[in-house]
Amino acid sequence: MYIREKIENQIKALIAGSVDAAMEAGDFSVEALPEIYLEVPREKEHGDYATNIAMQLPKQAHKAPRVIAESIVRHMNIDSSYVEAVEIAGPGFINFKLKSDWVYEVLLEIEAMQENYGKTQGNAGKKYNLEFISANPTGPMHMGNARGGAIGDILAAIAEWTGYDVTREFYVNDAGNQIAKFGDSLDARFRQLMGEDIPFPEDGYQGNDIRVHMEEFIDQEGGADACQKYLTMDEAERKGIFVDYALEKNLKKMHADLEKYGIHYDIWFSEQSLYDQGAIESALKILQDSGAVYEKEGALWFTTSEFGCEKDDVLVRQNGLPTYFMGDIAYHLNKFKTRGFDRCINVWGADHHGHIARLKAAMQAAGVNPDHLEIVIMQLVRLMRDGEIARMSKRKGEMITLTDLIEEVGRDAARFLFNMRSPDSHLDFDLDLAIEQSNENPVFYVQYAHARICSILRQMAEDKNTEGPANLTLLREKEELTLLDMLSNLPNEIIVAEEKMDPSRITHYAMDLAAAFHSFYNACRVRVEDIELMKARLALIKGTKQVLANVLEILGIDAPERM
Structure with a gap:
């Protein structure tokens, strides 16, 4: 159990015990205590945690929320707890301020768990299927598929970190109208290449990939003369041959492109198999x-x-x-x-x-519980270049493909920037920002934090003064405590991101953690004359390096040691 969870469970137990004590004292009476919720106040002066439990009880207790809150606080014993002080705010909110020494346990947890820090087992033993992208295999994957891939793969990783047994699945739409249209398009291009003067289907796939498929098919068969036999073949049979040929090519390319994007599917499920298997x-x-x-x-x-x-x-x-x-x-x-x-x-x-x-x-x-089927709706992406919208049309073959995107901006920038906003929000993907090597580029900013820590550790590797246990209580500066607090949040951020099915929470956590580290770096030198303080700060940056690496692993992004 992580320190944050220990603290929250303890505060909830304190509240429940106080309600019982207040009822025993005759202050008020309730038949059933509702679930106790804690939240982290936006303003630090309001404490580290707050609860509205007193505002949930008036109907049962027949008392004003403030009166109930005063009774709860009066009967609360915080001795030997993580809580330093309890205050009442507004109409009946109860705020809790924690003792300062709890944050040091975070570094001990990170040191003990290393690459597993942040993982929980609340969903252990449950089978989880995540289907994403599932683009028609009739042409190259495009920008929309790229966003869906980043969202889906990171959602899968988040689910794995909460204990789920996750299966990543691609639903291959190899049956239905789009395949019939694919066959019509391939057949028309073939016949045109063979010298026939025929129109191309108005609703056909006009991308150059259709022509390339048929050119390569003709070459593979030995040229135009050898392909004359297909012109006299039954049309449906001929189209079937072309579809099988081109689908195999397209699916192989999809596999390869997605591997470059850092996505590996456990199952490629054929739609046609549903028909074949009854x-x-x-x-x-x-x-x-x-x-x-x-x-x-x-x-x-x-x-x-x-x-x-x-x-x-x-x-x-x-x-x-x-x-x-x-x-x-x-x-x-x-x-x-x-x-x-x-x-x-x-x-x-x-x-x-x-x-x-x-x-x-x-x-x-x-007979299936519909709540067990959940849909993440993904809004459209606008591709921006030089401050203008780049237009795309899949049907006409005028588009930026997934391969184009990876070659231009790299896998890391693409996966990170596609998750800068929640899936249900529209997204502008700025190509210029994605390749910029500066702190304006968020993925560069996060990766640079990791590389900067690695640089410090290399410089101090030979310093014998850093050996031995560290006195973590020497970490008292505001920037040090802020960084420790950020490190403690990772397990809960992963849980909430999974519950809300919002991978952008992890992206923003990575940015906030990087910002906290950069602030610490600018305010606090690691190599100082005070040996004990240096050892404590060294332990802090080692823990930060590990958490940054863990977060980047969830995002499917490299954690570079040099930049």
Whole structure:
């Protein structure tokens, strides 16, 4: 148990004990004590922790909040605790000021746990599936995929640090209309390259990658003469060959590009496999058995409106073909019922927002707790260059690809900057800032803090005066205490980031920790004449180096020793 958790548990126990003592004294009476919440006041003068418990009790106690708070404080015994003082503020808030010596335990925790500092086990034994990016494999991945990748991969890391058994999953959309359009596009380019004067489909994929695929296919087959046989082949068979060829190429490139981006998937799940293995039929039967399916005008419908949605949805069309919605239901039932995940998280673009309630309704009808399916909605990215918006169009092939981005700004800057804001916020990605080697660039600023500590440690490595245990109570300067306080926050920041599904909390924690270190560096020299103080400050920067490294690991970013 981390020091912060020990303190918070102790304060909650003090509050609960005080309420009991107040009731025994006849000050007031409550039937049930609600859950006690603590918060960290924004203003330091209000203490280290505060609770509004006295403002939750008036209806039961028949007393004013302030009167209840005064009674609670009067019966509170803080001897032998981490609490130095307790005060009442406003209408009944209770503020707690901690003794100053608790912060020194943080460095002992870091030294003992090293690369595991920040990890908790509250979610141990639970299976967690995180599906993200899942771009159509019909062309290169672009900027939106890049943001989704950074968000998803860091969310997965955060979940692992809270104890979850995490599976990172990519849903390969290798069935449906987009694949039919892909086949049409490949076939048209092939026939044009073979000399036929035919128009290209208006809604086809116009990127140069389609032409390159077919040029390489023709070369692989031995040239135009050898490819004449495909022109006389059944059109559906020919398109199938082209799709299989190009999909394999695209998926290999996706694998390679994502590895460069620092993302490794545990599972690449094929949409087509749902059809091949009968999962669509099985899912449909589950819904039919639940009574949530009816037939109308030759189609099968799901009673979505009975679950609070505006209208019902088609599951199987009149021609007998399942809708995309039906496939998505089957896919998620495969996660919950077949593979047994306790919790499933999807990272989706904002254009999928309307699909959330429908899918949750289907899970509920199928006997799955809809709360166990959670959707992280990701807003759009605007790419900025020279202060102007760079326009992109995937259909026309005019876009910045994931590969382009990594080559231009690097993996670290991309992953960091994509998580500068919460997923549900729009983001401007500044290419100029991403490559700037200055403190204006937040990833540079954080990495430089780590490199600066490594530099100090190298310079002091031969100093024999630094050997032996350190007297940490000598760390009394404001900048030293601020840095210690920041170090203590990591475990809880990870827990809250996981609960809120917001990886930007970790990014901002990294920036705040780097800022606290840089302030310490500017105010407090490590190599000083006072040997004991030097040893204490050396212990402080070693702990800071470890925590920075841990945070950068969560973010999937290098922790450089030299810059």
